[in-house]
Amino acid sequence: MIFAGPFLPSNSRLEDVNIIHVHPCLSAVIPMLQISTFANRSFLAPRRGPYPSPCDSFGRPNRLSLPSSAQAQLIKEDSEHSGFFAHTAMTSEKTDGEDPVGPPIQSMQLGVYRVVTEIPAPFSPHAQWKRAKMMFPTMTRLVKDVYGISPWMFFFCLVAELWCKSIEPSLSLYLSSRILMIIEDGLKTGSPDGAAISRAVGLRMICLIFTTVVERERDHVESKMSDRLATKLLDYVLRSKLATDLTGVQANVSSAQFSEHTAWFTFKSMLDSTFCMTGALAQLFYISSTPLLSTGHGPAFTLLSLAHPILNILFKRMLWMQAYIVEANDPHFLRMKGLRELSEPKYRQDVITGDVVQHIIREFRRAVKLLGDADMSEPYWQYERTSGAVSHIVTELAGDVPILYYAGNAIMDPAGFSVTAFSTLQQSDSLLSSTFHTILNNVHTMTRRLVSVKAAYDLEEVVHKKSGNLPYPPLGRPREQGMAFELNNVSFSYPGTTAHALNNITLSIKPGQLVVIVGSNGSGKSTIIKLLTSLYDATSGSITIDGEDIRNYRLADLRHATAALTQDHHLYPLSLRENIGLGNPAHVSNVEMIRAAAKQGGADGLISKLGDGFETVLEHPRGMQYGIDVSKGDGTLLGEALEKMTKEADVSGGERQRLVASRTFMRFTSGAVKLVCVDEPSSNMDPEAEWRLFKNFRLVREGKTMIFVTHRFAHLTKHADLILCMKEGSILESGTHEELMALDGEYCKMFEIQAKAFD
Ligand SMILES: Nc1ncnc2c1ncn2[C@@H]1O[C@H](COP(=O)(O)OP(=O)(O)OP(=O)(O)O)[C@@H](O)[C@H]1O
Numbered sequence: 064m065i066f067a068g069p070f071l072p073s074n075s076r077l078e079d080v081n082i083i084h085v086h087p088c089l090s091a092v093i094p095m096l097q098i099s100t101f102a103n104r105s106f107l108a109p110r111r112g113p114y115p116s117p118c119d120s121f122g123r124p125n126r127l128s129l130p131s132s133a134q135a136q137l138i139k140e141d142s143e144h145s146g147f148f149a150h151t152a153m154t155s156e157k158t159d160g161e162d163p164v165g166p167p168i169q170s171m172q173l174g175v176y177r178v179v180t181e182i183p184a185p186f187s188p189h190a191q192w193k194r195a196k197m198m199f200p201t202m203t204r205l206v207k208d209v210y211g212i213s214p215w216m217f218f219f220c221l222v223a224e225l226w227c228k229s230i231e232p233s234l235s236l237y238l239s240s241r242i243l244m245i246i247e248d249g250l251k252t253g254s255p256d257g258a259a260i261s262r263a264v265g266l267r268m269i270c271l272i273f274t275t276v277v278e279r280e281r282d283h284v285e286s287k288m289s290d291r292l293a294t295k296l297l298d299y300v301l302r303s304k305l306a307t308d309l310t311g312v313q314a315n316v317s318s319a320q321f322s323e324h325t326a327w328f329t330f331k332s333m334l335d336s337t338f339c340m341t342g343a344l345a346q347l348f349y350i351s352s353t354p355l356l357s358t359g360h361g362p363a364f365t366l367l368s369l370a371h372p373i374l375n376i377l378f379k380r381m382l383w384m385q386a387y388i389v390e391a392n393d394p395h396f397l398r399m400k401g402l403r404e405l406s407e408p409k410y411r412q413d414v415i416t417g418d419v420v421q422h423i424i425r426e427f428r429r430a431v432k433l434l435g436d437a438d439m440s441e442p443y444w445q446y447e448r449t450s451g452a453v454s455h456i457v458t459e460l461a462g463d464v465p466i467l468y469y470a471g472n473a474i475m476d477p478a479g480f481s482v483t484a485f486s487t488l489q490q491s492d493s494l495l496s497s498t499f500h501t502i503l504n505n506v507h508t509m510t511r512r513l514v515s516v517k518a519a520y521d522l523e524e525v526v527h528k529k530s531g532n533l534p535y536p537p538l539g540r541p542r543e544q545g546m547a548f549e550l551n552n553v554s555f556s557y558p559g560t561t562a563h564a565l566n567n568i569t570l571s572i573k574p575g576q577l578v579v580i581v582g583s584n585g586s587g588k589s590t591i592i593k594l595l596t597s598l599y600d601a602t603s604g605s606i607t608i609d610g611e612d613i614r615n616y617r618l619a620d621l622r623h624a625t626a627a628l629t630q631d632h633h634l635y636p637l638s639l640r641e642n643i644g645l646g647n648p649a650h651v652s653n654v655e656m657i658r659a660a661a662k663q664g665g666a667d668g669l670i671s672k673l674g675d676g677f678e679t680v681l682e683h684p685r686g687m688q689y690g691i692d693v694s695k696g697d698g699t700l701l702g703e704a705l706e707k708m709t710k711e712a713d714v715s716g717g718e719r720q721r722l723v724a725s726r727t728f729m730r731f732t733s734g735a736v737k738l739v740c741v742d743e744p745s746s747n748m749d750p751e752a753e754w755r756l757f758k759n760f761r762l763v764r765e766g767k768t769m770i771f772v773t774h775r776f777a778h779l780t781k782h783a784d785l786i787l788c789m790k791e792g793s794i795l796e797s798g799t800h801e802e803l804m805a806l807d808g809e810y811c812k813m814f815e816i817q818a819k820a821f822d
Contacts, residue, residue, distance in 0.1 A: 174438025175393035223281035228338035240487035303522035332509035378454035535620035545768030553604035582789030646729025664725025716747035
């Protein structure tokens with residue numbers, strides 16, 4: 064059970080976050096923290112500004128994410144800390160992994176949770192400047208992107224923010240103090256000036272109405288800008304990610320997490336920080352320069368009002384003010400949770416047929432007993448409680464110091480006491496406190512978010528597999544001939560690993576041959592296919608296609624000439640028509656071709672049974688329907704509505720494989736395919752479907768070299784021109800079925816094991 068903080072955006076999907084598994088209690092905490100956002104226009108504001116908002120201007124929770132290298136470190140140090148729990152302790156983590164990014168991290172145990180945070184670096188102007196310089200190009204590019212969406216909307220946002228964050232709070236403060244002053248004067252003289260009071264109240268009302276209109280319009284425009292920026296950036300990220308080949312994926316370079324609204328939130332944080340700063344300066348100027356307020360006390364009062372937010376920041380431990388990771392690591396707590404999950408419908412059948420109900424209850428009680436009084440409350444609260452009692456009391460008292468100061472002065476010098484000044488200074492205390500918090504929070508979140516935005520922009524720099532210049536098929540080559548391969552001493556290790564998946568493979572595949580690769584698990588069968596289909600380059604040795612080094616050909620041409628079908632291929636979250644049609648994008652709407660391909664893949668029957676036929680969407684994009692505080696089958700009408708909404712057509716595993724295979728048959732309609740690689744695509748198919756599939760492949764083999772990987776010999780090996788029997792990354796035996804049987808070696812042994820089953 065792991066989750067990452069401070070918060071996930073309400074519109075984020077689980078796969079958008081770096082560390083998955085979001086703690087359910089987070090949803091309970093967010094509204095509580097949202098309540099604490101400060102109403103800075105209140106007439107007589109509460110004494111103490113609350114914590115800075117963890118939400119953006121749309122009320123959506125902020126989101127931060129850790130750099131992937133930090134995760135790697137955390138995962139790495141997992142083992143070092145297992146078994147360490149049930150007390151509060153802080154240890155510094157080593158960050159000596161490869162490619163360390165960001166500040167060092169520290170881990171602490173809070174009850175049943177381990178919490179990992181960054182250790183804030185001591186303030187260093189040089190380091191800050193370096194960091195700012197590093198982020199400057201990202202900031203500039205972001206501002207340009209936002210401006211590019213709509214210049215007038217951009218300027219409207221600037222002006223609206225300037226009004227709402229800088230001008231309006233000071234103006235409000237001025238107007239409310241003016242109303243109070245007139246009232247106070249009236250009380251002193253015994254004849255209140257009704258006209259002046261009405262004018263001042265009217266002005267304040269106008270200001271309030273104007274601000275409300277500006278805010279509404281601003282929210283409207285910002286929401287549009289946010290969506291447009293999101294789609295612009297998503298388009299960019301999509302293009303970059305789709306261009307990333309397996310080498311990049313394997314090296315984890317395309318895993319930059321990017322929630323669609325991150326860029327806008329970053330821009331907003333930049334605006335907010337700037338205008339909050341100018342707003343704070345305006346307030347300070349007003350307090351210290353207004354004669355009524357500055358009767359010797361304004362500046363002192365101003366300084367004292369800053370004590371509370373400063374002490375709060377220095378001493379109050381607030382987990383959500385920083386990026387953090389929480390992991391429930393108490394074994395008894397985890398066991399208790401695991402046992403509790405066994406009551407979910409998913410496990411019903413196993414639990415009932417396994418007759419384990421009593422065991423689960425007994426073990427659950429045992430885990431609860433062993434857990435004892437270990438603190439299970441949310442880590443945010445536990446973290447807050449780790450701050451010392453003295454600093455806590457001092458911080459809270461600091462909030463009252465400005466008022467105590469003023470009250471003391473009122474006793475010493477009653478003539479200089481003014482209720483208006485008292486109230487205005489009290490308001491400004493709250494206002495400054497809140498502004499201060501907002502600035503700090505914004506600067507902090509902006510810095511973190513800029514890292515995500517930079518990661519998204521950096522996707523452009525991902526090193527892709529190099530492409531050669533030679534066209535394929537080479538000019539003058541007979542069009543109806545399959546690919547020919549020569550592998551010479553080929554060895555291969557996957558990126559980031561040292562173990563050889565393939566060892567000194569030497570092999571020759573003639574054009575149009577039907578090759579079958581067999582061998583034990585992990586022997587390198589799929590890896591050979593990945594090299595032949597140019598997903599990876601050999602680590603050493605050479606591979607040629609039609610006598611030319613494979614790396615010299617244009618990658619796009621090779622991909623066009625290759626059809627691959629493996630058990631790792633998936634259905635797309637699109638209609639079945641597109642799922643099959645995309646085998647040949649040029650004919651994605653050609654129903655006749657798609658129907659024929661579906662027949663060859665054995666999927667025609669199942670498609671006709673589905674209500675929407677070829678338009679059925681089996682895989683919907685994730686997270687498109689969800690309920691809050693409602694669950695399917697909870698007995699409410701809402702629960703029932705959710706159930707109907709999320710009910711999707713589904714097919715069996717074997718039927719899925721038939722659909723994916725149909726896409727490969729559609730691919731043949733391009734006429735360009737010269738190599739077909741089929742890697743165990745029929746593991747879930749019934750014997751007849753499997754037999755038909757291989758038969759249909761053999762029927763279209765003309766002009767193509769076909770390579771099959773299989774564990775089931777029956778349908779293929781007797782038709783094979785060449786069988787490769789692999790073991791531990793090497794080719795142990797090669798030849799036809801008869802030749803290998805005559806060898807009486809590994810192949811013969813495997814064949815006989817399968818044949819014996821039928822004796
Ligand atoms: N993406 C990867 N990263 C690192 N190592 C990998 C990767 N894929 C496979 N390997 C390793 O490479 C070796 C060969 O794997 P490969 O998938 O080619 O075996 P296989 O013969 O196809 O196995 P199976 O019959 O189980 O499908 C194995 O030791 C495997 O663990």
